[in-house]
Amino acid sequence: MTHTVKGQKSLLARVRRIKGQAEALERLIGGSQDMDCGRVLQQIAAIRGAVTGLMAEVLEGHLREHVAGENLTPEQRQDEIEEVVSALRTYMR
Numbered sequence: 001m002t003h004t005v006k007g008q009k010s011l012l013a014r015v016r017r018i019k020g021q022a023e024a025l026e027r028l029i030g031g032s033q034d035m036d037c038g039r040v041l042q043q044i045a046a047i048r049g050a051v052t053g054l055m056a057e058v059l060e061g062h063l064r065e066h067v068a069g070e071n072l073t074p075e076q077r078q079d080e081i082e083e084v085v086s087a088l089r090t091y092m093r
Contacts, residue, residue, distance in 0.1 A: 007061060014054045021047045055091060059084070 025043045029035060066072075067080045 007057070011054070011057065014050065014057070018047060018050045018054065021050060059087075 021043060025040065025047065028040050028043060062080075062084065067077065067084060069077075069080075072080065
């Protein structure tokens, strides 16, 4: 996946931000008896948005490099499409 190698720094930065957000959520939930539900919900929404952004970035690169690649046979293109469809179905559950 050459597109993920090219954008490796950007992808890793996104993953590290998501990790930090998840750790902040853990602290919010585990920190005290008087948990601020509003802050917890806001943090969950932020994590979801960050994961969605990561998914979009990787998906776009995959579509451009692999599905729309000029050197693919029709069979290879169909295999790539099926892989994307499967990943999207799993993601959207």
